Amino acid sequence: MRRARFIRTAVIAFLFLFMMHALPADAKQNVDVSPALGHLDHAIAALEKGRSADADFASFKVWWQRNKQAVSNSSLDVSIQLSQDISSASLSMLNDDPEEALQNMRALRQTLQDYQSGLYGGRQKNHSLSSYITELDNAKQSMDRKDWATATSQVRQLQQDWLSVEGDVVSQSQTIYTESEKNLVMMDAYLADPDTRAKAKPLVAEMITSLKPLAFANYGMWDAALIPIREGLEALLVIGALLTFARKANSRAAKLWIWSGTCLALFVCLAVGACVTFLLSVAAFGSNNSLINGxxxxxASLMLLYVGYWLHRHADIKRWNTFIQQKTSQAISRRRMISFAALAFIAVLREGMETVIFLIGMAGQMPAAHLISGIAIGFGILTVIGFLMLKLGVLLPLRPFFMISSFVVFYLCFKFMGSGIHSLQMAGVLPSTVSDLLPSVTSLSIFPSWYSIIPQAVCLLIFIVVVLKEHRQSLKKHAREA
Incomplete structure (x- = not known):
């Protein structure tokens, strides 16, 4: 309990510093870019029809020279990005390359639209849920115009920017959060295939409709408390099963290894949170977070598969007693203790990263005192749940404990595999291909993609084989004893 209180106090202290630094300063007023967008729209339309866009692009550059300093004063980031985009577009026009010019013009327009939507502010690129909805609207307009190249680029940007707003969403509706994440991957997949592009339009419309009611919601203390509770429960199940097993084996060393892995993961999560808060922006960290989660x-899924198998095998009391007697004081080998520490580290890292980023995203949208109180309550409830799990786990008879633990571990294995591959698709590591033939159950991390369904099916098959094999051996054993 003393170690748990220390960890909780450290987490709250670090997050307090993050939140204080992350409170937004007053945003500078943006320059009206409507005239510039008008010039670019005419230039893009001309290029799409095979005509010259020189006059319209020249008009845009005149606007840029007049407003460059004002734009730079409101956001240095967007000024730098626009200068790069204009240089690329000018070079492609000079080289008389209409296709590349069209692509560069669209990129330039997207930067201006992002700036107009409020996605650039101060020294970082900041997103609010309302500005993210505007970003979705821009993608929908591109789809309505059948400008599929721009829509594809916008959807991929939406995937990267999702991290900036997902804390706002998950604190209010887990269902909308999971559905939105799924839709982002499916839109990318549909847009990649000319035959399915039209299917992306209802998905972006669905996201806009579901997110709008959340955009102007007021946050309270319990919204902040629910973040660590919701994100920490699965990691707590893993750590609780490992610690209870270590206590049943009377292995103090194993418990120290598990706690070491847990504490190291918490430290890494806090360090990443500090880095994002002080050095980067949440948006800039988006694809990296998806990659880490994936x-x-x-x-973690592969490690849980082995741990679940091992726990299920030792549900037999005689086998467990033989294991303890043969190993004596070294009931758990050093190699296995290290693997337990690694599993605890990965489980906490996966959930802790999202918790820290979610809470940073909520900073400035509610009073600091309410936020800190909510975090304290959330981690306090997690501590109580963890304490009860350990006490109940030790009190359970050996066979029910191992059976329940193995089923929980296999369930987490199945879920982590699906959500991990889904995150890799969000990060762009795996293709975002989907199939209408496949089911979608977001609560179990089942997504309509062969990339996630096949590994999950393999995990489920292994679990069934293990259960049937152990059941068959148990029947044979009882038959011999009879």
């Missing part, structure tokens, strides 16, 4: 999810 890799950690797949690795």
């Amino acid at each position: 890799c950690s999810g797949v690795i």
